[in-house]
Amino acid sequence: MRVCLTVAYDGTNYHGWQIQPNGITIESVLNQALSDLLGETIVVTGASRTDSGVHSLGNVAVFDTNTKIPAEKISFAVNQRLPEDIVVQESKEVAPDFHPRKRDSRKTYEYRILNRKFQDPNRRCNTHFYHYDLDVEQMQTAANHLIGEHDFKSFCSIHTNVDSTVRTIYSLDVKRREDEVVIRITGSGFLYNMVRIIAGTLILAGNGTIAPDGVKDILEKKDRSFAGPTAPAKGLTMIGIKFVI
Amino acid sequence: MRVCLTVAYDGTNYHGWQIQPNGITIESVLNQALSDLLGETIVVTGASRTDSGVHSLGNVAVFDTNTKIPAEKISFAVNQRLPEDIVVQESKEVAPDFHPRKRDSRKTYEYRILNRKFQDPNRRCNTHFYHYDLDVEQMQTAANHLIGEHDFKSFCSIHTNVDSTVRTIYSLDVKRREDEVVIRITGSGFLYNMVRIIAGTLILAGNGTIAPDGVKDILEKKDRSFAGPTAPAKGLTMIGIKFVI
Numbered sequence: 275m276r277v278c279l280t281v282a283y284d285g286t287n288y289h290g291w292q293i294q295p296n297g298i299t300i301e302s303v304l305n306q307a308l309s310d311l312l313g314e315t316i317v318v319t320g321a322s323r324t325d326s327g328v329h330s331l332g333n334v335a336v337f338d339t340n341t342k343i344p345a346e347k348i349s350f351a352v353n354q355r356l357p358e359d360i361v362v363q364e365s366k367e368v369a370p371d372f373h374p375r376k377r378d379s380r381k382t383y384e385y386r387i388l389n390r391k392f393q394d395p396n397r398r399c400n401t402h403f404y405h406y407d408l409d410v411e412q413m414q415t416a417a418n419h420l421i422g423e424h425d426f427k428s429f430c431s432i433h434t435n436v437d438s439t440v441r442t443i444y445s446l447d448v449k450r451r452e453d454e455v456v457i458r459i460t461g462s463g464f465l466y467n468m469v470r471i472i473a474g475t476l477i478l479a480g481n482g483t484i485a486p487d488g489v490k491d492i493l494e495k496k497d498r499s500f501a502g503p504t505a506p507a508k509g510l511t512m513i514g515i516k517f518v519i
Numbered sequence: 520m521r522v523c524l525t526v527a528y529d530g531t532n533y534h535g536w537q538i539q540p541n542g543i544t545i546e547s548v549l550n551q552a553l554s555d556l557l558g559e560t561i562v563v564t565g566a567s568r569t570d571s572g573v574h575s576l577g578n579v580a581v582f583d584t585n586t587k588i589p590a591e592k593i594s595f596a597v598n599q600r601l602p603e604d605i606v607v608q609e610s611k612e613v614a615p616d617f618h619p620r621k622r623d624s625r626k627t628y629e630y631r632i633l634n635r636k637f638q639d640p641n642r643r644c645n646t647h648f649y650h651y652d653l654d655v656e657q658m659q660t661a662a663n664h665l666i667g668e669h670d671f672k673s674f675c676s677i678h679t680n681v682d683s684t685v686r687t688i689y690s691l692d693v694k695r696r697e698d699e700v701v702i703r704i705t706g707s708g709f710l711y712n713m714v715r716i717i718a719g720t721l722i723l724a725g726n727g728t729i730a731p732d733g734v735k736d737i738l739e740k741k742d743r744s745f746a747g748p749t750a751p752a753k754g755l756t757m758i759g760i761k762f763v764i
Contacts, residue, residue: 284640329641349637363637392594392608395529396574396645396756511641 277345278368279304279318281333284359286399286508290326291333300324300360304335307355311348312341321374321515322381325467327507329400332363332514334374378518380444381464384511385457385473394453401454402473402509408455408480413448415486416479417457419493420472421446427496429472430465431504439465439496448476455480458513467504475502522590523613524549524563526578529604531644531753535571536578545569545605549580552600556593557586566619566760567626570712572752574645577608577759579619623763625689626709629756630702630718639698646699647718647754653700653725658693660731661724662702664738665717666691672741674717675710676749684710684741693721700725703758712749720747 281304289297293305301318308316321334343351345367352362388394388401389408420429420443427439442462449456457473475492478484484502492500526549534542538550546565553561566579588596590612597607633639633646634653665674665688672684687707694701702718720737723729729747737745 282637282640284643331639331641353637358638358643359640361638361640392527392598393603393606394576395527395604395606396576398529398603400641 275345275367276336276338276370276372277348278366278372278374279335279337279349279362280364280514281335282331282361282363283329283333284399285324285327285329287359288326290328291320291323297326300330300333301335303357303360304352307352308337308339308348311352311355312339312343314340319374321379322512324510324512325470325507328510328512329508330512333512334515336368336372336374338370374515374517378462380460380462380516380518382458382460382513382515383464383469384513385459385469385505385509386511387455387457387473387477387505387509388453389450389455390453399508400511402506404477406481408477409482410448410450410455410480412482412486413455413457413476413480416476416484416489417446417448417472419487419489424493425496426465426468426493428492428498428501429468429475430498431467431471432498434466436465441465441468446472448480470504470507470510471498471501473505473509477505478502520586520590520612521581521583521615521617522593523611523617523619524580524582524594524607525609525759526580527576527606527608528574528578529644530569530572530574532604533571535573536565536568542571545575545578546580548602548605549597552597553582553584553593556597556600557584557588559585564619566624567757569755569757570715570752573755573757574753575757578757579760581613581617581619583615619760619762623707625705625707625761625763627703627705627758627760628709628714629758630704630714630750630754631756632700632702632718632722632750632754633698634695634700635698644753645756647751649722651726653722654727655693655695655700655725657727657731658700658702658721658725661721661729661734662691662693662717664732664734669738670741671710671713671738673737673743673746674713674720675743676712676716677743679711681710686710686713691717693725715750715752715755716743716746716748718750718754722750723747 318335348365386401563580594610631646
């Protein structure tokens with residue numbers, strides 16, 4: 275059967291999702307724990323190959339297994355074998371042809387900016403500390419230009435190698451939550467570093483470096499060098515994925 | 520001059536505030552960093568001697584120094600010498616006889632219970648994970664019996680050695696904040712383990728083990744064995760202290 279997992283992790287100590295020759299990854303740790311549990315070689319396929327240092331509350335991965343353990347019990351069993359910074363939230367059986375990257379989906383990410391005078395050590399791993407003033411209204415005005423279907427070439431790493439840089443953003447909300455500014459974004463899919471470059475650009479709109487409407491021009495340039503810097507990985511969390519039926 | 524610091528820390532890797540023969544403490548790290556910065560032996564006096572694993576956003580400490588560095592600049596300078604899990608939030612000059620434990624004050628603590636089906640690895644160090652249902656209304660009803668001046672002998676560690684176990688709780692609110700249940704308590708001062716025993720007891724009221732009004736009886740017993748267990752340190756954060764003029 276094919277099993278679908280929802281996986282939460284603290285990405286601080288990992289070299290991202292995808293298996294790499296150097297450095298431990300979420301994928302490699304999951305494969306090991308599942309293989310040990312099920313007594314067969316398990317290879318998971320992830321929906322979102324998050325970068326080094328990025329966190330997750332609801333990334334999705336599938337794998338095939340011959341086990342007789344009911345799919346919904348695998349979450350509890352595998353959590354006993356996982357380190358405390360990776361926790362499977364749910365396991366369930368899916369159709370044998372279900373592929374999490376080939377299905378239409380809506381992915382939601384949150385970028386948290388800790389916006390106060392001094393760093394809070396209790397949030398140092400899950401937020402980007404930024405102590406200058408941020409104007410959330412200006413950030414939202416800038417963000418509104420990105421909603422919809424656009425060519426996001428200016429908002430992806432120059433190291434990206436994809437056929438098309440057109441993506442759809444369904445929603446992009448900037449809100450103050452006590453001493454944090456939280457950017458919440460839902461889209462059909464994101465290019466390499468796209469959410470972090472959007473966050474870095476919205477910070478420039480929030481601190482007055484660029485005019486909010488300047489984001490429209492940045493989009494039109496289709497050139498990475500016009501957008502803001504790539505905001506640090508540790509502020510980013512993959513919240514969840516909804517698959518469109 | 521006497522300088523007053525507001526100190527935030529992630530208590531995960533410390534054996535609490537107070538200097539101990541075995542294990543690194545917040546106090547010892549602060550003394551070292553301040554002594555190195557100011558070129559004289561500095562000994563801080565803390566307002567709240569938090570336990571091993573307890574966090575802080577606003578603990579207070581004072582020390583005397585001959586430095587010519589303006590008091591309000593010390594925060595920035597000492598943060599350069601502190602590890603990333605301790606961050607001074609403010610430094611200011613106070614009266615030479617100001618003693619943070621001998622002055623009347625209102626201390627606020629927060630106890631965060633992560634109340635969801637599975638652990639969230641991103642909050643594993645700063646919340647107490649508890650996956651059974653909690654009835655917040657029942658917890659608040661129980662909490663209300665503790666507000667005011669009472670003998671809290673039932674709610675302090677049997678290892679406490681104090682003249683009086685009478686304390687005043689000014690407010691005690693239990694609120695659901697998304698998937699967390701947050702207990703926020705303000706009092707004149709707290710006995711050893713008092714907030715964690717209150718949290719452990721309110722959890723019993725929330726899961727139906729004890730009737731909310733049973734807390735009144737527990738108070739009257741003046742015996743630690745009648746209250747709930749001491750909730751884990753990692754859920755507790757010292758929020759701040761207001762000194763009464």
